[in-house]
Amino acid sequence: MPFDLKELSKEKDLFAPGHRACAGCGPAIVMRQIMAVAGKDTVVGFATGCMEVVSTIFPYTAWRVPYIHVAFENAAAVISGVEAAYKALKRKGKINKKINFIAIAGDGGTYDIGIQALSGALERGHNFLYVCYDNQAYMNTGIQRSGATPLGAHTTTSPAGDVIPGKVQWRKDLTEIVAAHGIPYAAQASPSHWNDLMEKVKKALETEGPAFINVLAPCPVGWYFSPERTIKIAKLAVDTLFWPLYEVENGKHRITYKPRKPKPVEEWLKEQGRFRHLFQEKNRWIIEEFQRQVNERWERLLRLEEASL
Amino acid sequence: MKIKALTANEAMAEAMRQINPDVVAAYPITPATEIVQHFASFVADGLVTTEFVPVESEHSAMSACIGAAAAGARVMTSTASQGLALMHEVLYIAAALRLPIVICEINRALSAPINIHCDHSDTFGARDSGWIQIYSEDSQEAYDSVIQAVKIAEEAFLPVMVTADGFILSHAMQRIEVLEDEEVKEFLGEPKTPYTVLDTDNPITVGPLDLQDYFFEHKRQEAEAMRLAPPIIEKVGKEFGERFGRYYGLVDPYRLEDAEVAVVVMGSTAGTAKEVVDKLREEGKPAGLLRMRVLRPLPLKEIVENLRDKKVIGVMDRAEGMSGFGGPLYTEIRSGLYDVPSHPPLYNYIYGLGGRDIKPEEIEEIFKELFDAAAGKEIPLVNYKGVRE
Structure with a gap:
C-alpha cells in the first residue's frame, strides 16, 4: 500500500522544522521521511554527526520523540541498552506499549568508527532499526574522507591534488556487510524514491529483530552542488546504478527499483564539484574505472536477486 | 545471614544476583571475568x-x-584495567547524564607492558570522570559496598564504581557474611532513575549539543552533585551498619588518634599494613593508618581531621601517576593538607605495581624510614618500595 503524500502532509512532523541544517540538506529530508513512518512511539538513538549537531542545540530540540545521543561510535550499543531496558521493564509489567527503537548515524558513525558496535548489536539480535544516512564523508567536521567516500571524490583529507586525484580507493559495501550478518532485513534506499524508502522503513519496523537501511543522503556542501538539486542528484545516483535500491529480506535479495534505461555514471559525477577534476584528460581513466565498478556491482546484484528467486 | 567462602569476584557477583538489576551489559576481562561468568549463569x-x-x-x-x-x-556492569580504559570516553558521559550506573571494578595494571595483576592505575585513570569511587579492603567490603553503591548512585544521581584488588581479592577465598535476598531487596527498594526515554508521551532529548552559553552551568551542576555526595555515602554506610552490623564511612582510620606517624593506603594493602601497625604498637611505637575507602568525592574534611596533627605521613601509592612528582594519591593527600598551618611533611611510597607483592617487612621498613624522618633524618620525598633499581 503506497503512502499518500496528502495524508502524510496532515501529520505533524516528528522531526520538527527550525533545526539548523544547511539549505538542501539530504539527511534532514531523510529524517522527515523516516519519522513520518515511525510515528510518535519511537525512541531515537543518535550518533554524533551533522544531524545530531543541527537538531539539538540546547535548549532547543527538533525531536518530538524521545531522543538520546551519547557519542560518535556507539549509537547501536546505546540503542541496544535502551531496547534491553524496555524488554526488562516490559517483563516486570512497568511498560506495555509497543515502541520502535531506531539508531541513526552518518556514514562516519556507521561505516567507520561505529561498525564494531553495529556489528555487535546485529549479532545479538536486538529488535531495532539502524538507519545510516550516507552522505559519503565526514561532513560535520568539514568534508573528510570516510569508508563510504566513492573513488575519485575530492574531500579535505583526500584532496584532488597535482599528484593524487582525490580518493584512490573504492568504497565499502556496507549494505552487503550488514546483510552478511544474516539479519532479517537490510535495505538500501534514497530520498528521491520516498515511497520506496518509507515502505522499507515500515517493513523494517515490522520486522522482529535487527533491521538496517542504508540511505543515500546527498550533501550540497560536501558534494559541491546547488542546494535545490539534492533530490535530483539522489535520483541520478539511482538511475546511474551507483546506488541501487534493493532489500535483503531473510537472505533473499530483491531489487526494488530497476531503472528502465540506466544512465552512464558520468551524468551523476558531472553534477558534483567533488568529481570535477575527474573530467580532466589525465583523470578520465578514473571515470572509466568508476563505471566498470558500478557495472560489476550491478551485475552481481542481479545475480544475487536471481539466486534468491 | 549466611556464611560463605567466596572470592571478591564471587561475592560481587552474588551481590549483583541479589540486587537483580534490570539490565547488565558486560564484557569479560581478566581478573574480573568471573563476575560476568557467574552473572551469566544466574x-x-x-x-x-x-x-x-x-x-x-x-x-x-x-x-x-x-x-x-x-x-x-537499574543497571550494572563489571570490568577491569584496559576495559575501564576503553570505557573512558563514555564514563564521562554516564556521569554527566547523571545516570546511577554501578561498576564492579577489579583493579589491574594498565598496559604497557601488558600485565594482568593488581595496581590502581586503572581506576586512577578514571579519577576525573565524575564517578564516585569506593575501594575495598577485603571481599566482605566489596560485597557490602556493591549493595550500598546502588543506593548511593540512586540518591546522588551519579554513577559509582566499587573496586577490589585484582587476584589479591578477586581470586582469594574469604569468609563472607552474605545477606538474605529479601534484606538486600528491602534495603534498596524500587529503582530510582532521574528520567526515562521510554515515556513517548513526554518525549525528552538526552545528550544535546551544549555550547558556550550552557555547557559551563551543566558542568557546574555535575560538580555540585559530587560535592553533595559525601553525606549520602555516609548516610548509606550508616544505614547499612544499623541494619546489618557493618558500618562504613568515607575513610577508615586505624589506631590513628594518638599516632605520630601515619601511612595512608587504599585497597587490600590496608589489611597487611594494619598488622604492621599492631606490631609496631606492641613495640611501643605510635604508628597509625588511614585507609581511603572513598577517593571520589575526595573526603577532604576527613583527610584534614585525621592527619593534621601527625608528625610525619607516608602515602602509599599502588599507581605511578607519571607526573614526575610521585603517585596520584600522594598529590591528592598533599594538596588536601595544604590549608593546615604547619602541615606535616609527607613522603610518597610507590609500591606493588603490576601485582608485585608488598610484604609486611617492607611496610615496616616504610614506617622505620618515616620514624627516622620524624626524628629529623632527611629522606627523599618520593620513594619506590620493592623495585629493583
Missing part, C-alpha cells in the same frame, strides 16, 4: 530477571548501560 538458571547484554567491547558495555539507565532501568 541469568541462564533463571535466578535473576535481568536482561543480560553480552556486548562486543567494554565501550559498548558502558554505552549500553547508559542507554538502559536513560530508559529508567
Whole structure:
C-alpha cells in the first residue's frame, strides 16, 4: 500500500522544522521521511554527526520523540541498552506499549568508527532499526574522507591534488556487510524514491529483530552542488546504478527499483564539484574505472536477486 | 545471614544476583571475568530477571548501560584495567547524564607492558570522570559496598564504581557474611532513575549539543552533585551498619588518634599494613593508618581531621601517576593538607605495581624510614618500595 503524500502532509512532523541544517540538506529530508513512518512511539538513538549537531542545540530540540545521543561510535550499543531496558521493564509489567527503537548515524558513525558496535548489536539480535544516512564523508567536521567516500571524490583529507586525484580507493559495501550478518532485513534506499524508502522503513519496523537501511543522503556542501538539486542528484545516483535500491529480506535479495534505461555514471559525477577534476584528460581513466565498478556491482546484484528467486 | 567462602569476584557477583538489576551489559576481562561468568549463569538458571547484554567491547558495555539507565532501568556492569580504559570516553558521559550506573571494578595494571595483576592505575585513570569511587579492603567490603553503591548512585544521581584488588581479592577465598535476598531487596527498594526515554508521551532529548552559553552551568551542576555526595555515602554506610552490623564511612582510620606517624593506603594493602601497625604498637611505637575507602568525592574534611596533627605521613601509592612528582594519591593527600598551618611533611611510597607483592617487612621498613624522618633524618620525598633499581 503506497503512502499518500496528502495524508502524510496532515501529520505533524516528528522531526520538527527550525533545526539548523544547511539549505538542501539530504539527511534532514531523510529524517522527515523516516519519522513520518515511525510515528510518535519511537525512541531515537543518535550518533554524533551533522544531524545530531543541527537538531539539538540546547535548549532547543527538533525531536518530538524521545531522543538520546551519547557519542560518535556507539549509537547501536546505546540503542541496544535502551531496547534491553524496555524488554526488562516490559517483563516486570512497568511498560506495555509497543515502541520502535531506531539508531541513526552518518556514514562516519556507521561505516567507520561505529561498525564494531553495529556489528555487535546485529549479532545479538536486538529488535531495532539502524538507519545510516550516507552522505559519503565526514561532513560535520568539514568534508573528510570516510569508508563510504566513492573513488575519485575530492574531500579535505583526500584532496584532488597535482599528484593524487582525490580518493584512490573504492568504497565499502556496507549494505552487503550488514546483510552478511544474516539479519532479517537490510535495505538500501534514497530520498528521491520516498515511497520506496518509507515502505522499507515500515517493513523494517515490522520486522522482529535487527533491521538496517542504508540511505543515500546527498550533501550540497560536501558534494559541491546547488542546494535545490539534492533530490535530483539522489535520483541520478539511482538511475546511474551507483546506488541501487534493493532489500535483503531473510537472505533473499530483491531489487526494488530497476531503472528502465540506466544512465552512464558520468551524468551523476558531472553534477558534483567533488568529481570535477575527474573530467580532466589525465583523470578520465578514473571515470572509466568508476563505471566498470558500478557495472560489476550491478551485475552481481542481479545475480544475487536471481539466486534468491 | 549466611556464611560463605567466596572470592571478591564471587561475592560481587552474588551481590549483583541479589540486587537483580534490570539490565547488565558486560564484557569479560581478566581478573574480573568471573563476575560476568557467574552473572551469566544466574541469568541462564533463571535466578535473576535481568536482561543480560553480552556486548562486543567494554565501550559498548558502558554505552549500553547508559542507554538502559536513560530508559529508567537499574543497571550494572563489571570490568577491569584496559576495559575501564576503553570505557573512558563514555564514563564521562554516564556521569554527566547523571545516570546511577554501578561498576564492579577489579583493579589491574594498565598496559604497557601488558600485565594482568593488581595496581590502581586503572581506576586512577578514571579519577576525573565524575564517578564516585569506593575501594575495598577485603571481599566482605566489596560485597557490602556493591549493595550500598546502588543506593548511593540512586540518591546522588551519579554513577559509582566499587573496586577490589585484582587476584589479591578477586581470586582469594574469604569468609563472607552474605545477606538474605529479601534484606538486600528491602534495603534498596524500587529503582530510582532521574528520567526515562521510554515515556513517548513526554518525549525528552538526552545528550544535546551544549555550547558556550550552557555547557559551563551543566558542568557546574555535575560538580555540585559530587560535592553533595559525601553525606549520602555516609548516610548509606550508616544505614547499612544499623541494619546489618557493618558500618562504613568515607575513610577508615586505624589506631590513628594518638599516632605520630601515619601511612595512608587504599585497597587490600590496608589489611597487611594494619598488622604492621599492631606490631609496631606492641613495640611501643605510635604508628597509625588511614585507609581511603572513598577517593571520589575526595573526603577532604576527613583527610584534614585525621592527619593534621601527625608528625610525619607516608602515602602509599599502588599507581605511578607519571607526573614526575610521585603517585596520584600522594598529590591528592598533599594538596588536601595544604590549608593546615604547619602541615606535616609527607613522603610518597610507590609500591606493588603490576601485582608485585608488598610484604609486611617492607611496610615496616616504610614506617622505620618515616620514624627516622620524624626524628629529623632527611629522606627523599618520593620513594619506590620493592623495585629493583
